[in-house]
Amino acid sequence: MIVFEHVGKRYGGRSEALADINFRVGRGEMLFLTGHSGAGKSSLLRLIMRLEKPSRGRVLVAGHDLDRFHLSQIPYYRRQIGVVFQDHQLLFDRSVFANVALPLEIQGVEPRESARRVRAALDKVGLLYRETALPIELSSGERQRIGIARAVVNKPSLLLADEPTGNLDPQLSTDIMRLFEDFNRIGTTVMVASHDLALITRLRHRVLRLREGRLVGDEEAT
Amino acid sequence: MTRRTTSPESQRPARRGARASQVGLESRTRAWLRHHRAMWLDSAQRLAKRPLSSLLTMLAIAIALVLPSGLWLALDSARLLDAELDESATVTVYLDTRLDERAAMDVAARLRDQAPVAGARLVTAAEGLAEFQQGVGLEDALASLEDNPLPAAVVVTPADTDPDSVRVLASNLEAVDGVDEARVDLAWLERLRRLAELGQRLALALAGLFGLGVLLVVGNTIRLAVESRRQEIEVVTLIGATHAFVRRPFLYSGAWYGLGGGVLAIVLLVLGGHWLSAPVTALAESYGAHFTLPRLGLKGSVLLCFCSTLLGWLGAWLAVGRHLADIKPR
Numbered sequence: 001m002i003v004f005e006h007v008g009k010r011y012g013g014r015s016e017a018l019a020d021i022n023f024r025v026g027r028g029e030m031l032f033l034t035g036h037s038g039a040g041k042s043s044l045l046r047l048i049m050r051l052e053k054p055s056r057g058r059v060l061v062a063g064h065d066l067d068r069f070h071l072s073q074i075p076y077y078r079r080q081i082g083v084v085f086q087d088h089q090l091l092f093d094r095s096v097f098a099n100v101a102l103p104l105e106i107q108g109v110e111p112r113e114s115a116r117r118v119r120a121a122l123d124k125v126g127l128l129y130r131e132t133a134l135p136i137e138l139s140s141g142e143r144q145r146i147g148i149a150r151a152v153v154n155k156p157s158l159l160l161a162d163e164p165t166g167n168l169d170p171q172l173s174t175d176i177m178r179l180f181e182d183f184n185r186i187g188t189t190v191m192v193a194s195h196d197l198a199l200i201t202r203l204r205h206r207v208l209r210l211r212e213g214r215l216v217g218d219e220e221a222t
Numbered sequence: 223m224t225r226r227t228t229s230p231e232s233q234r235p236a237r238r239g240a241r242a243s244q245v246g247l248e249s250r251t252r253a254w255l256r257h258h259r260a261m262w263l264d265s266a267q268r269l270a271k272r273p274l275s276s277l278l279t280m281l282a283i284a285i286a287l288v289l290p291s292g293l294w295l296a297l298d299s300a301r302l303l304d305a306e307l308d309e310s311a312t313v314t315v316y317l318d319t320r321l322d323e324r325a326a327m328d329v330a331a332r333l334r335d336q337a338p339v340a341g342a343r344l345v346t347a348a349e350g351l352a353e354f355q356q357g358v359g360l361e362d363a364l365a366s367l368e369d370n371p372l373p374a375a376v377v378v379t380p381a382d383t384d385p386d387s388v389r390v391l392a393s394n395l396e397a398v399d400g401v402d403e404a405r406v407d408l409a410w411l412e413r414l415r416r417l418a419e420l421g422q423r424l425a426l427a428l429a430g431l432f433g434l435g436v437l438l439v440v441g442n443t444i445r446l447a448v449e450s451r452r453q454e455i456e457v458v459t460l461i462g463a464t465h466a467f468v469r470r471p472f473l474y475s476g477a478w479y480g481l482g483g484g485v486l487a488i489v490l491l492v493l494g495g496h497w498l499s500a501p502v503t504a505l506a507e508s509y510g511a512h513f514t515l516p517r518l519g520l521k522g523s524v525l526l527c528f529c530s531t532l533l534g535w536l537g538a539w540l541a542v543g544r545h546l547a548d549i550k551p552r
Contacts, residue, residue: 049460072464079462089457106463108253150461
């Protein structure tokens, strides 16, 4: 699903954010990406989302060389990826329902079909009863779950999460991770960047370890 | 991977894909239209939510539109006046004072036969005197004169009103027997034409300048709107929105601003027309002319609204294009 071949990324004249990264992720896999802040986790995710191009090497996702994409193709590529952000990135001027419906609106899904899928996604994260609420009325754990609902509403084949549990207490963090495992169980490839080592170790999935832009560990699931 | 093929959930994307390619174009067109309609409404609602600032923006646009279109209207009326003057471009042929009425009629008939003459009207000395008395109000003074000092005159209407050919005609007429002098006063007519041309260019320059002003006003407003919706733009870009999708609501906002500005400009023009019509009519009457300020009319109104909407749209397009490049998701 994801292939990194000798990938390096350099921002301006500074030292390399990523250097010679090589790994493969199979379809339907679930893995963690870990390391201290500044180790390059976000940069790596940004490369997969094609927000940036690598300075060196190639990134392939679902068989596509991301470097070869024309600028106008990128939006269509991103629609195949669900992304969960640390700060959830919900829009505060619209309801929970409208937030989750956003990816479908962008793809031009019929309203009725869209409503059905939004409710299914909200149901999956256990917040169907909050559909008319505004994000401001929700707790941070709930917001994060809405963010996840939005990421999975168009059934992406790849789900990326950047520190999804960064601001949550251990119990809520575990709940969120269980949600990711649920999505992985139905075939979605899931990649979670997190520095919460205690949680990661407990979950026993594959772990990619980054340190100062280098891949220093690739531990198989136990 | 094996789980993927057996799970009913995971089969859905594949099925959806097949269906999408079958009805692709039609459903995409429908989705496109749906988004247009949604953004059309959404942008209008956003403007309505902050009525005062929207109104001020539209008013700024309206003011920028009023000046060039007002000037254009004034020139249009000058052109109407000009057409009227064209018909009054006549040559006054003064006959020898020694000719009596019968001889004068002969000369008038001869003048009428000249090639480029469309018409000739004899004004006998007596008629001339009567007109003069009426016009100038010197009845008593003129009545005390024993003889009529005025010559008979023939007012010749040239077939060709071009200033040069009128001048040639005048000199030809002067050569006719019994003609004392052929007088043509075209200089003021030409001056008026030059003025009208100048005014027209001025109106065009102003239209260009103020059109640019409208672009800037809309551009600045849209820039602020883009800035205030920065997060939204970042998020939708991250989840796969095309540039067109992101741009659309702003383009509609720009178009709404333009349309609102156009409508306000029409209101201002109508009000201004009413405000000026009384003194203009009075002024025209003092010159013995009938002149009313021209109206924009339905065609003009539609054209003005169309242009202002287009300008608003264009201003938004420029602003969004310029600022979208700056907004990159973090």
